[in-house]
Amino acid sequence: MIEASELQCERCGVALELKKTYFSYLGHAFHTDLPRCPVCGQVYIDEELVKGRMSRVERELEDK
Amino acid sequence: MSDAQGVIRHTVSVCPVCLRRIPAVQRRHDGAVWLEKQCPQHGFFSTPIWRDKLDLELWRAGVKPLMEGENPHCPHGCGICPDHKQGTCCALLEVTPRCNLACQFCFADDEMPEPDLGQLRAAIDHIASAGRPTLQLSGGEPSLRDDLPELVAYAKQQGCSYVQLNSNGLRLAEDEEYVAALAEAGLDFVFMQFDGTDDGVYQQLRGRPLLTEKLRAVEHCDAHHIGVTFVPTVVRGVNTAQLGDILRLAVSLSPAVRGVHFQPVSFLGRYPAAPAALDRYTLDELLTDLVAQSGGRIELANFRSSCCDHPLCGFHGGFIVLEDGSLLPLTQPQQTCCCGSDQPPQPEQSCCGGSERAPQSALQEGCCCGSGKTAWQSDNCCSGQLEATQQQSCCAGGEVQVLPCACDEISRTTAAQNREYIGRRWQRNLQAEQESNGQDISSLSGFLTRARSHAFTISAMAFQDAWNLDIERLRQCSLHVYADGMLKPFCSHYLTAAEAAHD
Numbered sequence: 001m002i003e004a005s006e007l008q009c010e011r012c013g014v015a016l017e018l019k020k021t022y023f024s025y026l027g028h029a030f031h032t033d034l035p036r037c038p039v040c041g042q043v044y045i046d047e048e049l050v051k052g053r054m055s056r057v058e059r060e061l062e063d064k
Numbered sequence: 065m066s067d068a069q070g071v072i073r074h075t076v077s078v079c080p081v082c083l084r085r086i087p088a089v090q091r092r093h094d095g096a097v098w099l100e101k102q103c104p105q106h107g108f109f110s111t112p113i114w115r116d117k118l119d120l121e122l123w124r125a126g127v128k129p130l131m132e133g134e135n136p137h138c139p140h141g142c143g144i145c146p147d148h149k150q151g152t153c154c155a156l157l158e159v160t161p162r163c164n165l166a167c168q169f170c171f172a173d174d175e176m177p178e179p180d181l182g183q184l185r186a187a188i189d190h191i192a193s194a195g196r197p198t199l200q201l202s203g204g205e206p207s208l209r210d211d212l213p214e215l216v217a218y219a220k221q222q223g224c225s226y227v228q229l230n231s232n233g234l235r236l237a238e239d240e241e242y243v244a245a246l247a248e249a250g251l252d253f254v255f256m257q258f259d260g261t262d263d264g265v266y267q268q269l270r271g272r273p274l275l276t277e278k279l280r281a282v283e284h285c286d287a288h289h290i291g292v293t294f295v296p297t298v299v300r301g302v303n304t305a306q307l308g309d310i311l312r313l314a315v316s317l318s319p320a321v322r323g324v325h326f327q328p329v330s331f332l333g334r335y336p337a338a339p340a341a342l343d344r345y346t347l348d349e350l351l352t353d354l355v356a357q358s359g360g361r362i363e364l365a366n367f368r369s370s371c372c373d374h375p376l377c378g379f380h381g382g383f384i385v386l387e388d389g390s391l392l393p394l395t396q397p398q399q400t401c402c403c404g405s406d407q408p409p410q411p412e413q414s415c416c417g418g419s420e421r422a423p424q425s426a427l428q429e430g431c432c433c434g435s436g437k438t439a440w441q442s443d444n445c446c447s448g449q450l451e452a453t454q455q456q457s458c459c460a461g462g463e464v465q466v467l468p469c470a471c472d473e474i475s476r477t478t479a480a481q482n483r484e485y486i487g488r489r490w491q492r493n494l495q496a497e498q499e500s501n502g503q504d505i506s507s508l509s510g511f512l513t514r515a516r517s518h519a520f521t522i523s524a525m526a527f528q529d530a531w532n533l534d535i536e537r538l539r540q541c542s543l544h545v546y547a548d549g550m551l552k553p554f555c556s557h558y559l560t561a562a563e564a565a566h567d
Contacts, residue, residue, distance in 0.1 A: 023508070028394075032508040053508045060515045061394055063368055063382075063485075 002046065004035035012039040019043075023054075026061045066092055072120075075130045078139065079103035080338075080530035080562040085140065088534070092116075096346075099532050111531040112341050113376065117348040123369045124376070130536040138535045139556035144544060151479035152551055153198065153372055153542035154228070155191040159184055159215065160204040164234055167270050169297060171332040171527070171558045172204055181211055185218055187546050192222035194551060197544075198483050199224040200255070207235035207242070216249035226252040226487040230295075233257065233281035234274070240284045247288035253322065253490040254285055258294035259302075261309040268302050286320035289492045293521070294324045300345045307350070308357025315361075315520065318385040319497055322490045323521035326350055330527035332558045339531060347526050351379055354522075362522065366393035372482035373525075374537040380523040382489065384514050386505065391520065479542045489519040528555040530562055 004018040016035035021043050023030050032053075035044040045054075066072045070092045077088035077099060088101035090113065097114040114120050135147045144152070161176045179187075191199055199219045206212055206229060219227045229246065233256045236243050256278065259265045263273035285292045294314050298304060307326070314321045328345040331338065347369075355364055362381065369375035382394040496516035503510035528537060533555065541553035 028511075029506065030508045030511055031506060053512060056512050057508060060382075060512070063371065063395060 002035075004044075007035050007044050009037035009040060009042060011042070012037055014039055016044055025057065028057075028061060030057065072097065073129050075099075076135075076138070076535040077101050077533050078530055078559070079106050080109055081106040083140075083530060083559065083561050085138075085535075099534060109531060110341075111339070112344045113346060113532055113534075115346050115349050117346075117352040118364070120348075123348070125369060127375055127536075127540075130539070135535050135539045138538055139533065139553070139559060142552040142556040143550040144552070147539065148553070149540045150372065150542045152191075152194050152544045153479035153482045154200050154544070155194065155197045155551060156200040156202050156230075156543065156545045156554065157184070157187055157191065158202050158204065158545075158547070159206045159212065160209050162208045163203060163205040163232075164208060165205070165232055165270050165272075167334070168336055169269070169299070169329055170334045171330070172202070181214065184215055188215070188219050188222055188224070190549070191546055191551070192219065192224050195480065196223050196225045197479070198226040198228055198487060200228045200230055202230040205232055205234070207231050213242075213245040213249040213251075216246055216251045220250040225483055226491065228253050228255055228490075230255045231257070231281075232270075232274075233278050236281035236284055237277040238280075240287070243284040243288050243290065247290050251290055252487070253291035253293060253492075254281075255295045255325065256281060256292050257297070258310065258314075258324075259296045260306045261313050262306075265303045265306065269297065269299065282317055282320055286317075289494055291322040291490045291492045292317075292320060293322050293490055295327060296324065297327050297329055298345055298350060299329045300343060304345060304353060305357075307354045308359065311354065311358055311361070311522070315385055315389060315391065318520055319492065319518050322492075322519060323523065325521075326354070326524040328524070328526050331529040331531065332527065332555075332560055338562055339529075344532070347376065347379060347524060350524055361391050362393065366395050367522070368395060372479060372542050374540040376526065376534070376537055377528075377541070378523060378525040380486075380521060383520040383522065384505075385518040385520050386514070387501065392505070394515075482542060486521065486523075488516075489521045493517055527558075530559060533559065 004016045007016040008014065009016060014037060017038050018033050019036040020031050021034040021036060023032070032049075034049075036042070071089045072092055073090040075088050075090065076085060078084060079086055079101070082103065082105060084103065084105075086101050086103055088099055091098050091100050095116060096112045097116065097120060098110045099113045100108070100110045102108050137145060137147070142148075158172065158176060158179075160178055161172070162178070163170075163172075188199065191197060201212065201215065209215070212229075216227050216229075227250060229251055231254055233254070236254065236256075257270075258278055259269050261275070263275050266272065266274040282292050294310060296303060296307075296310055298307070303310075311324055314324045328347065328350055329335075329343070331343075351364065351367060355362055362383070366383070367379050367381040370378040370380065383391040384394065386392055493516040496513050497518075500513050500517035503513050505511055505514050525543075528534065538553055538555055541555060543554040544551040545554050545557040547557060
């Protein structure tokens, strides 16, 4: 897991900060802490999260 | 759309008396849709299949009608022939004809000889080779076999994805050591006949009071971490007023009880008398009554018609039981997405909260979820292409129709997808149960833990009989019975002619 402060926003040139971040999918909202650009608000989502918990949430919410 | 005679669809069925294959129509009149057919020898038959409590065309979800010349051998040529539209999700194996009840209604064949262990192992070998289906051990009452744990272990060893026991629960109530042996062997879940919340229902349907034994069976399965799903046979005037009570009781027993699987009565095998029109309790009646009796715990929008089987064969809704006993529906009527926002999403927000897509950068080329193509690879944002075309993906921010399945083609859900969907919900997950209390359900981790520990599925399956058999439905059946060395759709295997069948 990369520390948020080690990541830099390419657009704004500033270090990312770990912030509570909301996701919504198929009508359900969830939060988790993610590196976020304090200027433009973009978040960095690492592959482990995408292939792990986010993928599992999809499977729970997507119908058969 | 209907013609001047009210005909809304053409299909093929059988004569209830001689079982010959005959043309049939679905015709709307007198506040219902009826399956109507004329046997040249035995006359005219008309059976209600839908009572227009819900929009039938929405419910069908675009499934195409049976066209002339399609499935020409159904139902008499079954095995699973090349014309069949669905694979094997669940394979049912009758392990004994014996039973310790004499129910009013029973589809099973009580005249088959008792198979020996070698025959059953050979059957399991065959079943397991058909794509690792869920194996349903059925009967008769399968728990009358002392060697059932051996069969369970063998099925797991041969690669069956899940092993399910279809049981009335009586032995599970009286013999906890037997339950322990089944658990040790790897039994995943029990489909337990559970018709009502008072003994009057059992007296009527099963011949004696059974509620205490049913609840003890649940306790024993709970103690050995075997998931239980309640399976009520729903008979109008017997237990149709108890749908909500059954639901409330089942939810109160979560996580031991994983759901309720309602089965409107069908007239296969043994039944008291040939059905009159009012004896038909259609799926739309069942669902609207269930919602009405739920005290606001569930809504119509939380359900979809069957995707794996034909829409007229069932429905399902996924839920999570929360710590306060309420049900969190996983199927939502409003399906919008707003990902990566630092604010809780508002209903009117579309994907990305109206902001532009993430540019190519160190943050990865983003989809609306802020995730990159590297991470999502073949998937598009949050979802598959199918949903995207239905404007349900997180990128579309669209509103969806609430009831029908999201797909519009036959065989829309593979049997394997269906199996995993139901299997992981019906199975206990002890680690998740230990971690679930006190978790914040709105966090990603908390949601996932609770979804595993306290999943709750409300579903229904409407079996077909000689009066309402519809080849359009039968050709999409994913529940197959193993008999005579082959797999056959459930409703063709148990199909029984009117005069010969009932007591």
